[in-house]
Amino acid sequence: MKKEKLLMTPGPTMVPHEVLMAEAAPMIHHRTPEYSDLFTQLNKNLQIVFQTKNSVLTYPAVGTGGLEAAVVNFFSPGDQVLVTSIGVFGERVATIAKAFGLKVDKLAMPLGKAVTTELIEERLKTKNYRGIFVTHNETSTGAFNNIKAIGEVIKDKNILFIVDAVSSLGGLELKTDEWGIDVVVTASQKALMASPGLTFLSISDRAFEIAKTSKCPKFYWDVLKAKAAMEKPSPQNPYTPAVSLIRGVNKALELIIEEGLQEVFERHSRLAEATRHAVEALGLKLFATEGARSDVITSIKMPEGIDGEGIKKIMSEKHGVIIAGGQQDLKGKIIRIGHMGYVDEGDLIKTIAALEKALLEVGYTVTLGAGVTAARERL
Amino acid sequence: MKKEKLLMTPGPTMVPHEVLMAEAAPMIHHRTPEYSDLFTQLNKNLQIVFQTKNSVLTYPAVGTGGLEAAVVNFFSPGDQVLVTSIGVFGERVATIAKAFGLKVDKLAMPLGKAVTTELIEERLKTKNYRGIFVTHNETSTGAFNNIKAIGEVIKDKNILFIVDAVSSLGGLELKTDEWGIDVVVTASQKALMASPGLTFLSISDRAFEIAKTSKCPKFYWDVLKAKAAMEKPSPQNPYTPAVSLIRGVNKALELIIEEGLQEVFERHSRLAEATRHAVEALGLKLFATEGARSDVITSIKMPEGIDGEGIKKIMSEKHGVIIAGGQQDLKGKIIRIGHMGYVDEGDLIKTIAALEKALLEVGYTVTLGAGVTAARERL
Numbered sequence: 195m196k197k198e199k200l201l202m203t204p205g206p207t208m209v210p211h212e213v214l215m216a217e218a219a220p221m222i223h224h225r226t227p228e229y230s231d232l233f234t235q236l237n238k239n240l241q242i243v244f245q246t247k248n249s250v251l252t253y254p255a256v257g258t259g260g261l262e263a264a265v266v267n268f269f270s271p272g273d274q275v276l277v278t279s280i281g282v283f284g285e286r287v288a289t290i291a292k293a294f295g296l297k298v299d300k301l302a303m304p305l306g307k308a309v310t311t312e313l314i315e316e317r318l319k320t321k322n323y324r325g326i327f328v329t330h331n332e333t334s335t336g337a338f339n340n341i342k343a344i345g346e347v348i349k350d351k352n353i354l355f356i357v358d359a360v361s362s363l364g365g366l367e368l369k370t371d372e373w374g375i376d377v378v379v380t381a382s383q384k385a386l387m388a389s390p391g392l393t394f395l396s397i398s399d400r401a402f403e404i405a406k407t408s409k410c411p412k413f414y415w416d417v418l419k420a421k422a423a424m425e426k427p428s429p430q431n432p433y434t435p436a437v438s439l440i441r442g443v444n445k446a447l448e449l450i451i452e453e454g455l456q457e458v459f460e461r462h463s464r465l466a467e468a469t470r471h472a473v474e475a476l477g478l479k480l481f482a483t484e485g486a487r488s489d490v491i492t493s494i495k496m497p498e499g500i501d502g503e504g505i506k507k508i509m510s511e512k513h514g515v516i517i518a519g520g521q522q523d524l525k526g527k528i529i530r531i532g533h534m535g536y537v538d539e540g541d542l543i544k545t546i547a548a549l550e551k552a553l554l555e556v557g558y559t560v561t562l563g564a565g566v567t568a569a570r571e572r573l
Numbered sequence: 574m575k576k577e578k579l580l581m582t583p584g585p586t587m588v589p590h591e592v593l594m595a596e597a598a599p600m601i602h603h604r605t606p607e608y609s610d611l612f613t614q615l616n617k618n619l620q621i622v623f624q625t626k627n628s629v630l631t632y633p634a635v636g637t638g639g640l641e642a643a644v645v646n647f648f649s650p651g652d653q654v655l656v657t658s659i660g661v662f663g664e665r666v667a668t669i670a671k672a673f674g675l676k677v678d679k680l681a682m683p684l685g686k687a688v689t690t691e692l693i694e695e696r697l698k699t700k701n702y703r704g705i706f707v708t709h710n711e712t713s714t715g716a717f718n719n720i721k722a723i724g725e726v727i728k729d730k731n732i733l734f735i736v737d738a739v740s741s742l743g744g745l746e747l748k749t750d751e752w753g754i755d756v757v758v759t760a761s762q763k764a765l766m767a768s769p770g771l772t773f774l775s776i777s778d779r780a781f782e783i784a785k786t787s788k789c790p791k792f793y794w795d796v797l798k799a800k801a802a803m804e805k806p807s808p809q810n811p812y813t814p815a816v817s818l819i820r821g822v823n824k825a826l827e828l829i830i831e832e833g834l835q836e837v838f839e840r841h842s843r844l845a846e847a848t849r850h851a852v853e854a855l856g857l858k859l860f861a862t863e864g865a866r867s868d869v870i871t872s873i874k875m876p877e878g879i880d881g882e883g884i885k886k887i888m889s890e891k892h893g894v895i896i897a898g899g900q901q902d903l904k905g906k907i908i909r910i911g912h913m914g915y916v917d918e919g920d921l922i923k924t925i926a927a928l929e930k931a932l933l934e935v936g937y938t939v940t941l942g943a944g945v946t947a948a949r950e951r952l
Contacts, residue, residue, distance in 0.1 A: 198599050199601075201599075201600055201601070201602060203602045205813065206600045206601075206602060206603065206813065206816055207600070208599070208600055209599070209600045209817075214597040214598075214599070214817075215597060217596055217597055217768075217817065218593040218594060218596055218597035219593075220577050220580075220587070220588070220593070221580055221585045221586065221587055221588045221762075221768065222578075222580070222585075223580060223582045223585060223895050223897075224585065224769075225897070226889070226895065254633070254634055254635045254638070254769065254770050255633055255634050255638070255793070256633045256812055256813045256814075256815065257812075257813065258792070258793055258811075258812040258813070259633070259634070259793050262792055262793045289792065290792045293790050293791060293792045294790045294792075295790060381813075383600075383813065389596075389600065389815070389816065389817035389818070390603075390633065390813050390814065390815050390816055390817070391633050391770045391771075391815030391817070391818055392770075410790070411672050411673045411674060411789070411790065412672060413637070413641055413668065413669045413672045413673075414634070414637055414638050414641045432637075433635055433636075433637040434584065434585065434635045434636065434637070434760075434762065434769050435635075435769065436635065436768070436769050436770030436815075436818075437585055437768065437769055438588075438593075438596065438768035438769070438770070438818075439768070439770055439815075439817075439818070510605070516602050516605065518602075518604070
């Protein structure tokens with residue numbers, strides 16, 4: 195039988211049927227009252243899930259575009275910024291910032307670790323940074339940063355605080371206003387459980403003020419144009435919006451709000467705890483350091499002699515579960531299980547069962563059921 | 574009864590059910606053989622519809638993003654370019670090019686007219702331009718430019734030829750290779766009859782060579798990165814692609830190829846001819862100049878005392894047909910009927926019938942049925 199595969203990756207993630215159907219509704223035009231109503235609802239729902247009173251802008255683009263927007267709108271060539279990096283996505287922000295002529299100091303941690311507030315404080319003593327970029331959840335390693343603690347360190351310091359929450363928002367707690375975050379970037383296809391193709395930026399009043407003086411060239415990503423269009427009596431976009439994806443993500447946000455934000459975070463936390471417990475019961479090691487282990491993705495070290503790419507392939511082809519392998523230097527050395535967005539306990543059990551089978555099939559000794567039993571103890 | 578409205582706008586346009594269903598299929602991950610197969614098919618289908626052997630790149634963005642990509646990849650700040658403008662979208666290209674520091678000479682025509690090869694030739698004598706931008710179809714006025722003739726004028730002149738075919742590709746004949754076009758930009762939601770959120774660029778070898786020397790800052794739009802990812806043994810994207818929209822547009826391209834490109838162009842031409850004939854039978858005037866009238870959209874002058882916005886509103890609210898009004902200075906003065914993409918004869922008849930009714934309802938004298946009869950004479 196050819197059954198649809200379970201998508202346990204760190205994005206794109208599984209999309210609820212209701213969301214897919216919203217995306218597939220007959221097309222509407224974006225200069226109509228119907229669209230303005232939809233866009234107004236979207237903007238309100240985004241504010242709830244972002245936990246902010248700030249405007250949240252929507253762009254037809256994926257998360258990398260949102261990160262580029264965060265670079266080009268709030269800085270000018272030559273501006274000194276601190277980019278913290280705990281993996282692939284921190285590196286990407288640094289690359290984008292350099293491409294636009296910013297002076298980038300990178301604070302990179304060994305893979306699997308989070309950045310510490312002490313290291314950030316040290317750096318802040320050396321220079322007057324215009325901004326700091328922090329990845330909330332780093333899917334490439336399965337580690338996450340403590341955004342609240344970092345927010346406290348940079349509070350009152352006149353440094354723009356920009357958080358890449360592409361893979362965390364809607365999965366990990368993130369209090370945009372309470373934690374003093376100027377710009378939060380996320381995307382539709384991770385914990386927000388819609389199709390890829392939309393990126394969102396919440397922007398503080400202070401950041402909008404700074405945007406007026408930014409000298410990086412821009413048109414598509416211009417936040418001031420997007421804000422002006424959004425604040426018209428009938429909210430609009432400066433150019434054609436991705437109507438079907440907006441309908442989808444609006445439905446997904448409704449589902450999240452209906453479940454309750456706290457309940458959603460607790461579900462993610464429970465699934466993550468169960469995954470970690472199962473991994474250890476199978477005699478495997480977690481890749482991310484204790485205390486930095488993310489609740490939306492679990493990265494697992496492969497034992498000596500076991501190729502992660504092989505495990506991934508067997509899980510997909512024989513057991514119908516898609517997980518992710520390691521990226522770049524970690525390829526083959528780790529596997530990554532995404533448990534973000536539209537994932538329930540049954541999905542996780544199916545995944546752990548598939549992992550057990552795949553491990554046995556490559557000759558790694560494991561008691562069949564040990565992982566599943568351990569997971570269920572925490573579910 | 575609340576029936577779905579007929580969407581006769583110049584984009585987003587109506588999306589075939591098969592395309593919507595392709596967009597709504599359960600999500601897949603983009604680092605899988607399944608996605609690589611899809612992406613390979615897409616790339617082949619795009620080459621057929623673009624009538625090119627060049628690589629056609631796909632970005633998760635709308636057409637404005639494609640235009641920005643065409644600016645930032647092939648030029649450097651200070652480069653002299655000629656931007657022809659026959660309406661809103663020509664102006665937009667000029668604005669983007671200026672935002673990135675290009676020296677822009679604008680060749681603007683009165684609204685409703687096409688640019689002439691004579692005027693272009695004159696300009697080319699005055700300066701050494703690095704590139705020329707031409708809008709194929711200008712939706713804001715309903716006029717189109719003769720790309721073939723312009724291609725002949727600039728042939729062998731070492732000027733990069735960039736065509737904004739956002740609203741024409743798949744509706745109007747455009748022979749990318751035969752007409753010597755270096756860069757063609759289009760988008761998913763116009764004649765390509767899929768949902769908005771994808772933009773495509775076909776790029777000649779010469780343009781890729783020039784891209785290597787371009788000094789405009791870029792990351793998201795970088796064509797060299799996109800090409801490198803596409804040419805891997807398993808074709809990929811440099812960052813997450815908009816998977817669901819790619820599935821949709823690939824299905825739409827299949828439908829176009831199945832109908833036959835020439836048949837598609839002839840259908841558009843027939844619908845346009847019928848629309849123009851109906852408009853004249855109703856005693857109304859066409860806005861675009863004879864010879865420059867587009868086959869994908871018809872713009873109609875409103876008679877003295879008749880407000881186009883009112884006609885648009887009545888057609889939508891009372892008769893279930895969504896058309897477009899005038900933009901900017903033309904607001905109220907013209908209406909625009911899109912007949913691009915997934916439109917058949919019945920749709921057009923319904924539209925003309927609704928227009929007749931709306932005209933009568935605002936007190937304009939018209940013989941009920943005159944427009945419909947005239948349209949049918951050409952169908």
